[in-house]
Amino acid sequence: xxxxxxxxxxxxxxxxxxxxxxxxxxxxxxxxxxxxxxxxxxxxxxxxxxxxxxxxxxxxxxxxxxxxxxxxxxxxxxxxxxxxxxxxxxxxxxxxxxxxxxxxxxxxxxxxxxxxxxxxxxxxxxxxxxxxxxxxxxxxxxxxxxxxxxxxxxxxxxxxxxxxxxxxxxxxxxxxxxxxxxxxxxxxxxxxxxxxxxxxxxxxxxxxxxxxxxxxxxxxxxxxxxxxxxxxxxxxxxxxxxxxxxxxxxxxxxxxxxxxxxxxxxxxxxxxxxxxxxxxxxxxxxxxxxxxxxxxxxxxxxxxxxxxxxxxxxxxxxxxxxxxxxxxxxxxxxxxxxxxxxxxxxxxxxxxxxxxxxxxxxxxxxxx
Numbered sequence: 001x002x003x004x005x006x007x008x009x010x011x012x013x014x015x016x017x018x019x020x021x022x023x024x025x026x027x028x029x030x031x032x033x034x035x036x037x038x039x040x041x042x043x044x045x046x047x048x049x050x051x052x053x054x055x056x057x058x059x060x061x062x063x064x065x066x067x068x069x070x071x072x073x074x075x076x077x078x079x080x081x082x083x084x085x086x087x088x089x090x091x092x093x094x095x096x097x098x099x100x101x102x103x104x105x106x107x108x109x110x111x112x113x114x115x116x117x118x119x120x121x122x123x124x125x126x127x128x129x130x131x132x133x134x135x136x137x138x139x140x141x142x143x144x145x146x147x148x149x150x151x152x153x154x155x156x157x158x159x160x161x162x163x164x165x166x167x168x169x170x171x172x173x174x175x176x177x178x179x180x181x182x183x184x185x186x187x188x189x190x191x192x193x194x195x196x197x198x199x200x201x202x203x204x205x206x207x208x209x210x211x212x213x214x215x216x217x218x219x220x221x222x223x224x225x226x227x228x229x230x231x232x233x234x235x236x237x238x239x240x241x242x243x244x245x246x247x248x249x250x251x252x253x254x255x256x257x258x259x260x261x262x263x264x265x266x267x268x269x270x271x272x273x274x275x276x277x278x279x280x281x282x283x284x285x286x287x288x289x290x291x292x293x294x295x296x297x298x299x300x301x302x303x304x305x306x307x308x309x310x311x312x313x314x315x316x317x318x319x320x321x322x323x324x325x326x327x328x329x330x331x332x333x334x335x336x337x338x339x340x341x342x343x344x345x346x347x348x349x350x351x352x353x354x355x356x357x358x359x360x361x362x363x364x365x366x367x368x
Contacts, residue, residue: 015057017075022046022330027079028120030112038119045266045311046330048124048181048207050076051101053326055128055186058087059096063135077101081108085123088161095136097158098127098186100165121205122177123169127162129184129210129326144185147212153192162193170202179205183326184273187211191263191349198261198353206263210324213267213276213345261353265346266336268313270323278312279344308346310339 012019025046028037037043054076061071068074068084077084081104088098101124103116116122130140143156153159162180169178175197182190187208194206267274315335317323328334 013072015053015060015072017072017079020327021050021053021076023332025330028081028108028111028113028117032113032117033115036117036119038117044119045207045264047080048126048179049183049209049326049329050080051082051099051124051126052128052181052183052186052209054101055096055099055126056131056326058084058099059128059131059136060133062094062096063133078104078107081111081113082124083107086165088127088158088165090139090158090161092157093136093139095131095139096128098125098162098165098189100125100169102169121179122173123179125162125166125169125178125180125190127158127180127182127186127189129182129186140185143189144212147185147188148214153189156189159189159193162189163196166193166197166204170197170204175202175204179207181207181209182211183209184324185212187274194261194263195350195353203259203261206261207266208263209266209326209329210268210271210274211265211277213274214272261350262308263346264309264311266311266313266329268316268323268328270313270316270318271320273324277310277345278339308350310346311336312339 014020025043026037032038038047054073057071057073057076061067061073066072074084082101083104084099085102086100087096088100089095090097103120103122105116108114108116130144131137132140143153143158146156147153166178166180180190180194182188188211190206191208191211194204197204265277267277269275269278313323313328313334314337315333316328316331317325322328
């Protein structure tokens with residue numbers, strides 16, 4: 001009996017784009033000149049999530065000493081006619097934690113796309129989350145603990161690097177042509193970097209996948225808020241000789257509300273790292289409708305309150321590891337709801353952008 005000498009077929013890598021990437025999504029073509037795929041919210045979310053996946057794979061390719069020719073990462077941005085313009089490297093361990101992708105005009109022209117499709121950003125800054133690999137785990141967990149303790153990432157080298165990169169592409173292309181996005185820890189960086197620019201009046205489109213919502217600082221602040229509420233109730237029952245006058249502001253000198261920065265948050269309630277963003281403020285009802293049906297109807301609501309576009313997974317992974325994963329956000333069978341209620345957590349995080357510090361004026365009331 002003759003032996004089978006045919007070469008063994010190598011199993012594809014699980015992170016190959018054709019294996020774990022989005023199924024029903026097409027590359028840009030000449031039709032985008034008439035109707036841009038980027039105007040579709042599902043397409044936009046999917047492509048941006050793929051860019052973040054590319055950052056994860058850039059770091060894995062680096063660890064395995066792969067090049068652009070044989071690496072996994074390039075296949076996650078090239079189908080969408082973008083190119084890798086810059087990698088953000090943590091100089092402490094040499095790891096890649098972010099990347100800037102720019103519209104690749106030459107690749108587009110080769111496919112008869114002579115203009116950038118309407119709505120497609122000129123540049124996207126994508127930031128990855130934690131990688132539990134030996135070369136990166138120390139610095140990744142260091143920033144995880146930083147957020148867990150202080151609910152802030154401003155002391156991190158990566159915060160400075162991401163802010164510098166974002167300012168650079170905003171200066172080149174303008175804020176309306178730039179997008180920042182991140183997953184998990186990377187979403188935490190993206191939120192705080194985007195907020196830092198928003199404080200300067202520069203509003204950049206922001207997409208946050210599974211952003212961290214649990215921290216010791218948040219827990220202590222929540223306890224403080226509850227204690228403060230109890231104290232106010234007690235204080236209101238006591239006679240007082242002082243009158244407090246609160247002077248707050250959310251409006252400009254003309255009495256009109258200032259322009260608001262509205263990030264997009266994508267959360268799964270089965271993910272205990274990000275699920276607290278779905279908690280509505282006390283005294284409000286939690287409600288949601290299909291994302292596409294509410295996309296236009298909520299524009300007025302967003303302009304009237306400090307809020308974000310909060311997309312909650314209504315049909316998707318239930319186990320934690322899958323619920324916190326990035327792959328769910330380009331899955332074919334996923335269902336999203338755009339929450340109608342304001343998120344208590346994001347409302348608190350963004351309120352400082354629009355409300356000046358309150359000033360308490362103490363007036364001594366002389367007894368009659």
